[in-house]
Structures are given as structure tokens and as C-alpha cells.
Amino acid sequence: MEGLWTRIALRVWVVLVLLFLFIPIAIIPIFALNASKVQAWPPTSLTFSWINLTLSDPDVVSAIGLSVRVALVTTAAALVLGSLAAFAIHRTNFFGKDAISFLLVLPLALPGIITAIALRSSFTFANIELSIWTIIIGHTTFCIVVVYNNVLARLRRTQGSLFEAAADLGASGFQTFRDITVPLISTALVAGAMLAFALSFDEVIVTTFTAGAQNTVPIWILAHLRSGQRLPEVNVVVSLVILVTIIPVVAAARLTGGSGAARVRAGR
Amino acid sequence: MLLLGLPLAWFLLIYLASLVLLLVTAFWTIDSFTTQIVQSWDLSNFQLILTDPTYRTIIGRTVWMATRVTVIDAAIAFPFAYYMAKVASRRTQTLLFAAVLLPLWASYLARLYSWILILNHSGVLNWSLTSVGLPPANIGYSETAMLIVFCYIWLPFMIIPTYAAMERVPDSLLEAARDLGARGWRTALDVVLPLALPGVVAGSIFTFSLTLGDYITPILIGPGTSFIGNVVYTSIGIANNVPFAAALSIVPVVIMAVYLVIARRLGAFEAL
Numbered sequence: 001m002e003g004l005w006t007r008i009a010l011r012v013w014v015v016l017v018l019l020f021l022f023i024p025i026a027i028i029p030i031f032a033l034n035a036s037k038v039q040a041w042p043p044t045s046l047t048f049s050w051i052n053l054t055l056s057d058p059d060v061v062s063a064i065g066l067s068v069r070v071a072l073v074t075t076a077a078a079l080v081l082g083s084l085a086a087f088a089i090h091r092t093n094f095f096g097k098d099a100i101s102f103l104l105v106l107p108l109a110l111p112g113i114i115t116a117i118a119l120r121s122s123f124t125f126a127n128i129e130l131s132i133w134t135i136i137i138g139h140t141t142f143c144i145v146v147v148y149n150n151v152l153a154r155l156r157r158t159q160g161s162l163f164e165a166a167a168d169l170g171a172s173g174f175q176t177f178r179d180i181t182v183p184l185i186s187t188a189l190v191a192g193a194m195l196a197f198a199l200s201f202d203e204v205i206v207t208t209f210t211a212g213a214q215n216t217v218p219i220w221i222l223a224h225l226r227s228g229q230r231l232p233e234v235n236v237v238v239s240l241v242i243l244v245t246i247i248p249v250v251a252a253a254r255l256t257g258g259s260g261a262a263r264v265r266a267g268r
Numbered sequence: 269m270l271l272l273g274l275p276l277a278w279f280l281l282i283y284l285a286s287l288v289l290l291l292v293t294a295f296w297t298i299d300s301f302t303t304q305i306v307q308s309w310d311l312s313n314f315q316l317i318l319t320d321p322t323y324r325t326i327i328g329r330t331v332w333m334a335t336r337v338t339v340i341d342a343a344i345a346f347p348f349a350y351y352m353a354k355v356a357s358r359r360t361q362t363l364l365f366a367a368v369l370l371p372l373w374a375s376y377l378a379r380l381y382s383w384i385l386i387l388n389h390s391g392v393l394n395w396s397l398t399s400v401g402l403p404p405a406n407i408g409y410s411e412t413a414m415l416i417v418f419c420y421i422w423l424p425f426m427i428i429p430t431y432a433a434m435e436r437v438p439d440s441l442l443e444a445a446r447d448l449g450a451r452g453w454r455t456a457l458d459v460v461l462p463l464a465l466p467g468v469v470a471g472s473i474f475t476f477s478l479t480l481g482d483y484i485t486p487i488l489i490g491p492g493t494s495f496i497g498n499v500v501y502t503s504i505g506i507a508n509n510v511p512f513a514a515a516l517s518i519v520p521v522v523i524m525a526v527y528l529v530i531a532r533r534l535g536a537f538e539a540l
Binding site: 003006007010011013014017018020021022023024025027028031038039040041042080081082084085088100103104106107109110111112113114115117118119120121122124125137140141144148195198202204205208209218221222225226234238239241242244245246248249250253 | 274275276278279282283284285286287289290293344347348350351352355364366367368369370371372373374375376377378379381382383384385386388390391392395420423424451452453473477478480481482483484487488497500501504510513514517520521524
């Protein structure tokens with residue numbers, strides 16, 4: 001319906017925007033293979049030695065270990081709390097329902113630094129020492145909503161008649177849950193879990209304020225970016241983080257037809 | 269109700285309580301000798317923020333940056349979303365959607381760092397310019413660098429809601445506009461733009477709020493100028509003045525509250 005030139009102009013625009021979006025992401029893995037210690041373009045020669053060196057650096061290994069532990073516990077907690085909240089909001093209709101669903105989305109809507117200093121000041125106030133557990137509490141707070149959104153969207157698209165049919169056929173509440181509900185929402189749960197993992201693994205602002213002496217991977221990266229030291233190792237670690245954050249979103253998009261990952265991502 | 273009990277308890281006990289405490293802390297002060305928090309109600313933190321020209325400059329600078337980022341992102345996103353929703357085939361549409369989702373989720377720090385590699389003195393941009401015979405741009409660690417990077421990081425947040433709103437504009441309206449003699453760009457401006465506006469406003473909530481609260485981009489990409497987030501960060505991390513940080517962090521919340529009221533009037537909440 002557009003003129004030929006409008007179409008061509010739109011195509012060119014789309015290609016330019018795609019280049020703008022993807023060139024930066026593609027550059028880092030190239031730098032990770034750059035033999036030179038200086039971060040200059042173009043690389044003079046390529047090597048795998050930085051990758052080997054980085055993966056045997058005890059600081060990096062312990063940061064990865066901590067990030068994985070935090071992300072796993074966070075994901076488990078977010079799965080339980082997020083899907084419980086989704087069931088409750090879906091099933092019942094009560095006064096204050098809107099307020100509660102607003103409350104759940106709040107950690108995503110407010111700038112990350114607000115959530116971060118709010119949690120930090122209450123940990124200080126309650127004399128709770130900062131540890132891996134305070135990091136997990138912080139991450140869980142904004143990961144709940146990712147699971148919640150995915151599960152709630154799935155439940156809303158599911159026909160209530162399925163549950164009624166199960167009940168009519170004599171299934172108990174638990175049987176209905178096991179044989180109807182769980183299979184129906186399983187891909188939404190998996191998608192939500194993977195997105196929560198990616199979100200936690202990459203989180204830096206809330207972590208900065210809720211971690212004590214612990215270094216997660218993003219904290220390690222940020223510290224070295226600020227000091228400008230060990231940049232060849234930073235290239236390798238950042239490439240790894242890109243992988244860890246991109247794989248779950250591809251998988252989640254496949255499981256939910258794209259809708260799961262499209263729902264608001266925390267900007268923290 | 270039992271189902272809701274657990275997650276609700278988490279949010280009420282941990283999150284909401286923390287936010288309320290933050291609000292209360294903003295009215296406290298610290299003893300300048302002992303740096304202990306003094307729990308007495310006064311407005312001195314807010315007075316300082318509102319009267320000291322330094323803080324007014326910082327707030328103004330942050331809001332101005334957020335405004336520019338929002339406008340530029342909307343301008344970049346609009347034709348892109350229009351192509352996605354109204355021109356592209358079903359298959360291309362799905363691919364483009366995935367192509368916007370990937371950078372949205374790819375690590376935040378990674379995307380910041382890549383721009384250091386692009387914009388620094390011996391980076392990709394200067395090399396590309398000089399190799400085609402142009403003078404180097406040399407915009408590393410500048411105001412412009414920050415603007416580019418902010419626009420880059422938050423762009424997907426603008427594209428997705430704009431696209432979603434445009435997809436809901438029925439094709440029959442576009443056909444009607446064409447039958448009435450409107451040309452392509454005229455249809456885009458007079459029919460699609462007003463109907464897609466709630467989507468653009470929804471996207472602007474993210475670009476605006478995320479820029480207001482970010483302190484890492486100014487640290488890593490900028491020339492060292494402070495934004496609201498940086499002052500909040502140093503007030504806690506270096507000065508250990510939690511009450512002042514709390515008071516200052518209420519500024520972006522108030523700005524966002526005003527913004528949300530306006531956005532709601534423009535129908536952005538249905539487009540979220």
C-alpha cells in the first residue's frame with residue numbers, strides 16, 4: 001500500500017536499526033579472541049589463550065560459582081512464589097486484587113536503584129549482615145514477577161472448561177492439578193524459570209547494594225571495567241555472560257511463542 | 269487466599285516495608301561527627317536538594333537526558349515498528365520480533381562495555397571512519413557518547429510496545445485512508461500515529477524511568493558528570509549518608525509518578 005520509495009526507505013531503516021542493535025553484541029566475542037593486550041580495533045591476531053587464562057583464574061571461577069548459586073536459589077524461590085501468586089490472582093476475585101498485582105510489578109516499574117537502596121537500608125536497619133542470602137532476597141524480589149507474568153498469561157489463555165470437565169469426571173483437586181494444570185502451564189514455568197535465571201545472573205544494581213564482600217560475575221566485571229585492569233579477561237567473561245543471557249531468551253521465546261520474553265524485563 | 273499468603277507476605281514484609289522505611293529514612297539525618305543516623309523528623313534533606321543549585325543542576329541534567337533519549341528512541345522505533353506491524357510478512361515479523369528481544373535480554377553490562385570498545389580513541393568507530401577517509405569522531409567518554417549509549421540500551425523497550433499498539437490498528441482503517449486518497453506517509457501520520465500513540469507513551473515510560481535511575485552508564489561511558497543515580501550511589505557507598513540518598517531517590521519516584529499520571533491520560537496503560 002506504500003509507494004515503492006517509501007518501502008525501500010523503510011527497509012533501509014530496518015536494516016540500519018538491526019545493525020545498530022547487533023554490531024555491539026557481535027564485537028565482544030571478537031575482542032575475546034584478540035591476541036593483543038590493548039583493546040584496539042582491529043585485532044592483529046587471534047588466540048584462545050585469554051579464554052584458557054580466564055577460565056583458570058580463581059577469582060573468575062569463584063564469581064561464576066557464586067552467580068550460579070545465587071541464580072539457582074533465586075529461580076527456585078521465584079518459581080514457587082511467582083506461580084502461587086499467579087494462581088491466586090487468576091482464581092479469585094477479591095477487593096484489592098488490582099493493588100496486589102500492581103505491587104508485584106512495582107520492582108520492575110521503579111528504577112533499580114530505588115529497590116536497591118530500599119533493601120539495603122532495611123538490611124542495615126534490621127542489622128542483617130550482607131551475604132549471599134541478602135543478594136538472593138534482592139534478586140527474588142524482582143524475579144517473582146517474571147514467573148508470575150508468564151504463568152498468569154498462560155492461565156488466562158487456558159479455558160476454564162478443562163478444569164470443570166476434570167471435576168465432572170470425578171477428579172480430586174490434586175488430580176486436576178497434577179493431570180491438567182501442571183501439563184498446561186509447564187512450558188510457561190520453564191520459560192519463566194529460564195528468564196529469572198538470566199535476569200539474576202546479569203543483575204548488577206541491586207547486587208551492588210545487597211552484596212557484602214561477595215563478588216558475583218557482574219560485580220567482578222564492573223570492578224574491572226572501572227579500574228581498567230585485566231580487560232582481556234573481561235572480554236572473555238562478558239562473552240560468557242552474553243551467552244548465559246541469550247540462550248534462555250531464545251528457548252523461552254520458543255516455548256511461549258515469543259510472548260513470555262516480551263513481557264517487561266527489569267531495567268535494573 | 270492461602271496461595272497468595274506466601275508471595276504476599278514476601279512482598280509486604282520485605283519489599284513494601286523497605287520502600288516505606290526508605291521514605292521514612294528520607295526525613296532522618298546523620299550526625300556529622302559520628303555518621304550515625306539520627307531518627308528525628310526534619311525536612312533538611314529535602315531543603316538541601318531543593319535549594320542547593322548543584323542538586324538542581326544534576327536533576328535538570330538527568331531529566332534533560334531522559335527526555336532526549338525518549339524522543340530519539342521514539343523516532344528510531346516508529347518507522348521500525350511500522351514496518352514490522354504493517355509491511356513485513358508474517359515470517360519476517362516473527363524474525364524481527366526475536367531480533368528485538370535478543371538485545372533486550374543480552375547482558376546490560378556487556379552492551380555498555382561494547383560501546384567502550386566502539387567509541388574509545390582506538391575503537392571501532394574511529395577506525396571505520398578513518399579507513400573510509402573521514403576524520404575520527406573521538407566521542408569516547410563524552411556527553412554524546414552517553415546519549416548514544418542510553419538510546420541504544422533502552423531502544424528495544426520502545427520498539428516492543430510501539431509495535432504491539434500498531435499491530436492492533438486494523439488494516440481496514442489503512443485501506444479506508446487509501447481509498448479516500450491518502451498517500452502512504454499521510455496514512456502513517458494521520459491514522460497510525462494517533463492510534464499507536466499509547467504504545468509510544470508506554471515505551472516512553474521505560475526509556476524515561478530507566479534513564480532517570482541509571483548510574484552505571486554515566487560512570488562507564490560519560491565524562492564524569494553526575495546524574496541523580498550517581499549522587500545516590502556515592503551518598504551511600506562513599507559518604508554513608510543513607511538519609512540523604514533516600515531523600516534524593518524520592519526525586520525520580522516523584523518525577524515518574526507525575527509522568528505516569530500523564531501517561532495514563534494518554535491511554536498508555538492499556539498498551540503496556
